[in-house]
Amino acid sequence: MTRDPLGRPPAALMVPAAVAVLLLVVPLVAMVAATDWATLPEQLTSEPVLDALRLSVVTSTAAMLVCLVLGLPVAWLLARVAFRGRGLLRALVTVPLVLPPVVAGIALRSAFGRTGVIGEPLLELTGFAFPFTTWGVVLAHVFVSLPFVVIAIEGALRSADPVYDAASATLGATRWTTFRRVTVPLAMPGILAGMVLGWSRSLGEFGATITFNGNYPGTTQTMPTLIYVARQSDQDAAQALSLIMLALSIAVLLLLRDRWLGTP
Amino acid sequence: MSAGGLEVDLEVPGRVRAAFSARPGRVVALIGPNGAGKSSLVHALAGLVPAQGRAHLDGVDLLPLSAREREVGLVFQDRALFPHLTARENVAFGPRSRGVPRRVARERADHWLGRMGLPELAGRRPRQLSGGQAQRVAIARALATEPRLLLLDEPMAGLDVGVAMALRLELARHLRDYDGVTLLVTHDAIDALTLADEVVVLDEGRVAQEGTPDDVAAHPRTDHVARLVGLNVLRDQEGFTSFRPRDVTVSLRRPEGSARLTWSGPVASAQQHGDAVRLLVDTRPPLLADVTPQAVAELGIAPGREVWLSVKATAVRRYGAVPEGR
Structure with a gap:
């Protein structure tokens, strides 16, 4: 370590920092250490695990795409259009970010449940109801992930210089053309980062999903809910599943760092 | 139209x-x-x-x-x-x-x-x-x-x-x-x-x-343009007076003689300008004066030094009182 010209970092800061790092790292290392590697392949290829893994990846990917289609316009609106109530809209969009996921599940039930404000007429009109279906899982994922995606993309749009939008307008482009050909391409790294963030948030989503959809293998049982169930009956399985999630999380982090965030 | x-x-x-x-x-x-x-x-x-x-x-x-x-x-x-x-x-x-x-x-x-x-x-x-x-x-x-x-x-x-x-x-x-x-x-x-x-x-x-x-x-009718084109411009009720920096004489004492406009103030800055030295003098308003490097040495000119500026009436141009109206 090179000598810091400002002096040695004080112990009053270094000690809590070290504790914080240990607190974050030790449980993960312990989990890896406690894994029964002999039975791991067998655990990971069992049918409930593969079903849950497949369902998790499919629903998280679907939720990510929905978040992109719905979240990008909201982010653009917040970043590029001056209107009354913009602050309020941003606050409303951000609420699910700080909401306990179980509460999100209850809220979804009130709106999209079989007797919900939207759920009941929907059921009467089409015979379809969200709860306890894979669609319900995607809906719950979107609800909790969308704020992350909107905030991340809005940040990316804000950091892009608005002079390019102005240049585009003077060249005769409509706002839609400007959005497609200038705004989005310039903010693409941030948009991709937002999508990955949304995807990983969906992947780990537990509270809202289980509250709104229950825990049915094959239709609503995702990895986190399977881990929750397995934890009570089969410790080793829970351990193995958690290992997969850890590996996926680290992969996402690496992807974000190397490709888009550009941090050393 | x-x-x-x-x-x-x-x-x-x-x-x-x-x-x-x-x-x-x-x-x-x-x-x-x-x-x-x-x-x-x-x-x-x-x-x-x-x-x-x-x-x-x-x-x-x-x-x-x-x-x-x-x-x-x-x-x-x-x-x-x-x-x-x-x-x-x-x-x-x-x-x-x-x-x-x-x-x-x-x-x-x-x-x-x-x-x-x-x-x-x-x-x-x-x-x-x-x-x-x-x-x-x-x-x-x-x-x-x-x-x-x-x-x-x-x-x-x-x-x-x-x-x-x-x-x-x-x-x-x-x-x-x-x-x-x-x-x-x-x-x-x-x-x-x-x-x-x-x-x-x-x-x-x-x-x-x-x-x-x-x-x-x-x-020029503004200080900005006067500076851009390197002219001194003075404004009064009757109009504008302009003259070139090289027509300005710099001295340490109040100049004698008739038909001269005079000002005094401290030298604000001195810069090489072609083969002359261009002085910016803090008269009111500030004026430019070009002098030879020898004159700078002889007069001991440095920023802060009080000097007198003068210009012959024949070197001065006067023009329009009212900006061309629109």
Whole structure:
């Protein structure tokens, strides 16, 4: 370590920092250490695990795409259009970010449940109801992930210089053309980062999903809910599943760092 | 009101209020110090800043139109080339946005890049271009939409002196061929003198002077223009008095003799200017005086030193009391 010209970092800061790092790292290392590697392949290829893994990846990917289609316009609106109530809209969009996921599940039930404000007429009109279906899982994922995606993309749009939008307008482009050909391409790294963030948030989503959809293998049982169930009956399985999630999380982090965030 | 050209009488509240006109094919230089409202005026004409009043271009009022509906090309001060597009795609962007088929837009882009002397750089991205090349692409991009009004916001800013000179010559050639109105924002007297047919001087958000470059350079009415063209200008109730810095005599004692105007004050700065030394003296108002290096040594001139300035009445020019009214 090179000598810091400002002096040695004080112990009053270094000690809590070290504790914080240990607190974050030790449980993960312990989990890896406690894994029964002999039975791991067998655990990971069992049918409930593969079903849950497949369902998790499919629903998280679907939720990510929905978040992109719905979240990008909201982010653009917040970043590029001056209107009354913009602050309020941003606050409303951000609420699910700080909401306990179980509460999100209850809220979804009130709106999209079989007797919900939207759920009941929907059921009467089409015979379809969200709860306890894979669609319900995607809906719950979107609800909790969308704020992350909107905030991340809005940040990316804000950091892009608005002079390019102005240049585009003077060249005769409509706002839609400007959005497609200038705004989005310039903010693409941030948009991709937002999508990955949304995807990983969906992947780990537990509270809202289980509250709104229950825990049915094959239709609503995702990895986190399977881990929750397995934890009570089969410790080793829970351990193995958690290992997969850890590996996926680290992969996402690496992807974000190397490709888009550009941090050393 | 004539149908052709530009007729402006507009206000950007709190920023600038200006009225002037220009016939098609003419180049109007807009000069003035920072904060005079030059950029506000240009952005208002481009439709990027809301304005009141009117701005007729070939008989059509621009102000009710959105930026994209105006036949106005704007070359931004920092160029604002799209960084994710090649030079060709940048230039083709305007025609494409106006509904020209892709292939035709490409051809038009190549045509304009060729005219700007950059045919071999069509495939490059802005970050692979030098400052002068990027500025040429930006000008080509603005011209490719075939605007009736071309707005150039400080086109030479940030370029090396040699590059700026080459671009200035090239721009002069293109502007001669261009049949629309050009509005050139600059803080450089050379730009105004070499490129413009008319000069509009903005000061504190208003038009301070309007005229041909020669006239404005010879009879400046603002300190800013006086400094740009290297003249001393004094203002009083009856009009303006101007004289050249080299006609000023510098002495340590109050000069004797008749028919001389005199001032005194401390030397604020001294700079090499050609083969003379140009002094800025803190008289009220501040004046420029050119002296020989020998005189600097003999008089012991240094910043802070109190000196007397005088100029012969015969070396002074007096002109117009009232700015040409509009």
